[in-house]
Amino acid sequence: MSKLKKILLIIVTILVIALCLMIIKDYYKNYKNVAYSKELTKQNVVKDLQSNNQIPVLMYHEIDDSKGINLMKVNKEAFKQQMKYLKDNKYNTLTIDEFYDCIVNNKKVPSKSVLITFDDGYEDDYKNVYPILKKYNFHATMFIITGYLDKGTVYLKSNEVKEMSDNGIDIEGHTVSHPYLDKLTYNNQLKQLEESKIKLENVCKKTVRFIAYPYGAYNKDTINAEKKLGYIMGFTTNGKWANLSKGVYALNRIYIFPQYDLNNFKERLDNPNYSQVVHPIKSIEALYYSVRSWY
Numbered sequence: 001m002s003k004l005k006k007i008l009l010i011i012v013t014i015l016v017i018a019l020c021l022m023i024i025k026d027y028y029k030n031y032k033n034v035a036y037s038k039e040l041t042k043q044n045v046v047k048d049l050q051s052n053n054q055i056p057v058l059m060y061h062e063i064d065d066s067k068g069i070n071l072m073k074v075n076k077e078a079f080k081q082q083m084k085y086l087k088d089n090k091y092n093t094l095t096i097d098e099f100y101d102c103i104v105n106n107k108k109v110p111s112k113s114v115l116i117t118f119d120d121g122y123e124d125d126y127k128n129v130y131p132i133l134k135k136y137n138f139h140a141t142m143f144i145i146t147g148y149l150d151k152g153t154v155y156l157k158s159n160e161v162k163e164m165s166d167n168g169i170d171i172e173g174h175t176v177s178h179p180y181l182d183k184l185t186y187n188n189q190l191k192q193l194e195e196s197k198i199k200l201e202n203v204c205k206k207t208v209r210f211i212a213y214p215y216g217a218y219n220k221d222t223i224n225a226e227k228k229l230g231y232i233m234g235f236t237t238n239g240k241w242a243n244l245s246k247g248v249y250a251l252n253r254i255y256i257f258p259q260y261d262l263n264n265f266k267e268r269l270d271n272p273n274y275s276q277v278v279h280p281i282k283s284i285e286a287l288y289y290s291v292r293s294w295y
Contacts (some may be wrong), residue, residue, distance in 0.1 A: 032209035
């Protein structure tokens with residue numbers, strides 16, 4: 001690494017730490033000002049699920065304890081506690097098809113249902129996440145960047161993806177190279193979505209019909225490309241529970257940040273109107289990928 005890159009990395013690290021501290025401070029300032037009735041919350045959850053088809057969709061990236069810049073990594077112990085909480089409290093983890101049928105086709109699901117998702121396709125999805133999901137017999141969905149498959153030690157191998165796909169994990173699209181889709185032409189978007197779809201279908205021998213947008217970014221061309229290629233649902237990085245208020249190609253997901261404790265996690269499961277701090281998701285994620293590229 002050149003001297004200039006080292007200096008830039010130090011500056012970026014300082015800025016990231018400062019940003020994270022501001023986020024944490026702002027979060028707890030808001031959190032202290034909000035009080036919820038637990039019993040009323042539980043009643044509202046059931047009502048919302050049954051009448052409005054709202055479901056919490058959890059969004060993770062890395063689950064890892066390695067040192068370094070930690071913008072989107074949830075440590076393994078915290079993740080274990082979160083999954084144990086779901087199991088102990090009898091949450092029903094949905095397949096992505098079950099989620100679609102509930103949201104779009106009004107098919108009933110248990111009131112305490114949740115969709116668990118992981119973005120990008122990191123190696124720790126196989127080493128750290130998959131064993132825990134198997135332990136609890138949980139379903140989950142992984143959105144894979146196909147251009148990173150089988151490259152280095154950070155991302156998944158094709159055989160690992162196939163194994164998980166064969167054992168209760170839904171594998172879906174996250175483009176070839178993780179671009180801002182809304183910055184691309186229609187034809188380039190079509191290429192990203194089509195090539196990644198073909199790659200995953202060749203690996204898993206299953207049809208890919210769902211996509212999570214990199215950085216949560218998309219536009220009308222994205223949706224038109226999805227429809228042309230047979231994608232039936234798209235996921236953003238927007239907070240709040242998922243519903244059809246913005247259409248089937250703009251489903252919300254709940255970002256699980258590393259600074260959230262178990263109470264923050266519970267709140268996001270219990271209340272569709274949980275107290276939300278505005279996080280600069282796109283900026284944080286873009287910075288994260290920029291820094292990773294220097295290693």
